[in-house]
Amino acid sequence: MSNDQVIIFDTTLRDGEQSPGAAMTKDEKVRIAKSLEMLKVDVIEAGFAIASPGDFDAVKSIAETIKDSTVCSLSRALPKDIDAAAQALKPAAQGRIHTFIATSPLHMKHKLCMTPDQVLEQAIASVKQARNLIDDVEFSCEDAGRSDIDFMCRVIEAVIDAGARTINIPDTVGYALPHQYGNMIAQLIERVPNSDKAIFSVHCHNDLGLAVANSLSAVVNGARQVECTINGLGERAGNASLEEIVMAIRTRQDDLNVETGINTQHIVPTSRLVSGITGFPVQPNKAIVGANAFAHESGIHQDGVLKNRETYEIMKAEDVGWNTNRLTLGKLSGRSAFKSRMEELGITFADRDELTEAFNRFKILADKKSEIFDDDLQALVSDVRSSNEEEKYRLVELEAGSSTGKTPEARLVIAVDSEEKEVRSAGDGPVDAVFKAIESIADSGARLALYNVSAITSGTDSQGDVSVRLEKQGRIVNGSGADTDIVVASAKAYINALNLLNTDRPKTNPQTGNV
Numbered sequence: 001m002s003n004d005q006v007i008i009f010d011t012t013l014r015d016g017e018q019s020p021g022a023a024m025t026k027d028e029k030v031r032i033a034k035s036l037e038m039l040k041v042d043v044i045e046a047g048f049a050i051a052s053p054g055d056f057d058a059v060k061s062i063a064e065t066i067k068d069s070t071v072c073s074l075s076r077a078l079p080k081d082i083d084a085a086a087q088a089l090k091p092a093a094q095g096r097i098h099t100f101i102a103t104s105p106l107h108m109k110h111k112l113c114m115t116p117d118q119v120l121e122q123a124i125a126s127v128k129q130a131r132n133l134i135d136d137v138e139f140s141c142e143d144a145g146r147s148d149i150d151f152m153c154r155v156i157e158a159v160i161d162a163g164a165r166t167i168n169i170p171d172t173v174g175y176a177l178p179h180q181y182g183n184m185i186a187q188l189i190e191r192v193p194n195s196d197k198a199i200f201s202v203h204c205h206n207d208l209g210l211a212v213a214n215s216l217s218a219v220v221n222g223a224r225q226v227e228c229t230i231n232g233l234g235e236r237a238g239n240a241s242l243e244e245i246v247m248a249i250r251t252r253q254d255d256l257n258v259e260t261g262i263n264t265q266h267i268v269p270t271s272r273l274v275s276g277i278t279g280f281p282v283q284p285n286k287a288i289v290g291a292n293a294f295a296h297e298s299g300i301h302q303d304g305v306l307k308n309r310e311t312y313e314i315m316k317a318e319d320v321g322w323n324t325n326r327l328t329l330g331k332l333s334g335r336s337a338f339k340s341r342m343e344e345l346g347i348t349f350a351d352r353d354e355l356t357e358a359f360n361r362f363k364i365l366a367d368k369k370s371e372i373f374d375d376d377l378q379a380l381v382s383d384v385r386s387s388n389e390e391e392k393y394r395l396v397e398l399e400a401g402s403s404t405g406k407t408p409e410a411r412l413v414i415a416v417d418s419e420e421k422e423v424r425s426a427g428d429g430p431v432d433a434v435f436k437a438i439e440s441i442a443d444s445g446a447r448l449a450l451y452n453v454s455a456i457t458s459g460t461d462s463q464g465d466v467s468v469r470l471e472k473q474g475r476i477v478n479g480s481g482a483d484t485d486i487v488v489a490s491a492k493a494y495i496n497a498l499n500l501l502n503t504d505r506p507k508t509n510p511q512t513g514n515v
């Protein structure tokens with residue numbers, strides 16, 4: 001038996017724009033609408049035509065541009081709103097008027113100042129007016145989540161008779177619980193005598209973080225249209241997020257027995273477009289579209305994913321438009337992920353000891369730095385390799401200090417041919433003090449021809465990458481060193497250069513490729 005289709009009604013451009021600070025220009029709305037069309041959403045709610053001349057123009061432009069999705073405008077249950085919506089939608093290949101009026105006692109009494117009978121009459125009149133202007137009419141019982149079900153049954157039966165083809169049941173204030181909401185949808189479908197003449201739709205808000213759960217509960221109970229927004233944008237805490245609804249339906253298709261027509265590979269590009277235009281960043285841990293949604297940081301998970309990605313992934317990153325999943329390296333990572341990333345960077349290890357040494361250094365670095373990037377890894381392995389070569393000098397310990405008004409001083413312990421020597425020196429700055437301390441042992445007679453510090457990656461926890469060029473009797477060597485502490489990186493670079501100078505013939509520096 002084939003699955004039922006769930007209509008995806010995107011309201012990013014209408015309810016999404018009701019997020020404070022998310023107002024969009026007409027051109028921006030058209031760009032998003034084109035992306036939604038590529039995503040293959042069934043209905044694009046383009047705006048609220050009566051709201052402003054700008055919104056009217058946006059609905060009209062989108063109606064002119066979009067061919068494959070139905071374009072919709074919201075309107076209150078008022079003649080002037082419905083006329084404006086119909087006018088703006090005139091160019092649409094497929095247009096829909098979405099008219100609404102509140103049915104909860106609270107809204108009817110305090111906001112609309114109307115009796116339930118007046119609301120019923122206005123709902124019927126509005127749907128009839130809309131149907132005279134356009135074939136596709138949707139009606140919403142605003143604040144359905146807090147409405148009396150008997151009254152809603154009366155209203156819904158009447159508006160279906162008046163020509164509404166979609167009946168939307170919004171949980172306007174995000175008050176519903178999944179089991180109650182699902183039960184309400186099931187009851188409405190069962191009790192409204194002509195319910196088979198309309199598609200039942202849901203529109204859930206996220207005030208209690210339940211918008212997606214409530215929408216899915218409604219689908220389980222017979223709703224066949226879900227209203228949602230990209231990145232969960234929307235009034236207050238937002239609407240049900242499109243990406244979560246679509247991927248929940250796809251991933252749990254065998255249990256839900258429904259499907260959507262969404263081109264899921266276009267989800268991430270659309271999410272980025274909406275985030276870029278509205279200026280609302282996507283939180284890293286947001287399902288599906290957050291930067292960490294397909295990233296694995298901890299060693300046990302990384303090891304599992306490398307052996308079989310399904311151990312810790314229920315969806316494929318590529319299916320929603322990411323390039324791939326990611327194994328991020330940090331202090332919780334294990335040897336498997338470290339080795340795998342190194343291999344991707346073209347770095348292999350001669351034996352397990354070399355891997356272990358590099359991995360141990362990586363852990364020390366990861367304790368100091370929240371995220372380790374590829375450049376960090378390359379610097380790290382160069383350090384391991386240069387320190388493994390036969391070296392006359394090796395840095396064992398370093399202390400350097402500077403404070404205002406005092407001469408900077410450094411204390412170093414350096415192994416010279418395996419014999420450790422302690423040395424102290426003062427200098428113009430901590431790096432100068434360190435270099436002088438090293439020279440007081442090495443007495444190389446070399447001239448410091450160049451000293452350069454750069455950050456390997458961005459951020460204040462980045463590693464400093466130091467280059468030191470020494471010149472002696474026409475011979476030039478370039479040493480390098482990396483560390484999160486640039487004074488330590490400087491000492492490493494200077495010692496690396498001294499060791500190169502100490503070799504009989506010029507040798508290629510493993511980090512820079514220079515001699």
Ligand SMILES: CC(=O)SCCNC(=O)CCNC(=O)[C@H](O)C(C)(C)COP(=O)(O)OP(=O)(O)OC[C@H]1O[C@@H](n2cnc3c(N)ncnc32)[C@H](O)[C@@H]1OP(=O)(O)O
Nearest residue numbers: 018048050051052076077078100101102111112142172235
């Ligand atoms: C749950 C939702 O998301 S509903 C959609 C919310 N979105 C928006 O409101 C954005 C666009 N809105 C606007 O630009 C303006 O509010 C407009 C143009 C629609 C109306 O502006 P104004 O005429 O200045 O009215 P205002 O916004 O102050 O008040 C709303 C009026 O609409 C009435 N109203 C509210 N909903 C409905 C409805 N569904 N059907 C009929 N009348 C309604 C209110 O009772 C109130 O009437 P009153 O002025 O006689 O008291």
Ligand SMILES: CC(C)C(=O)C(=O)O
Nearest residue numbers: 100140142143170172
């Ligand atoms: C206009 C309706 C559908 C709405 O946005 C709501 O009730 O939340």
Ligand SMILES: [Mg+2]
Nearest residue numbers: 015172203235
């Ligand atoms: Mg809403």
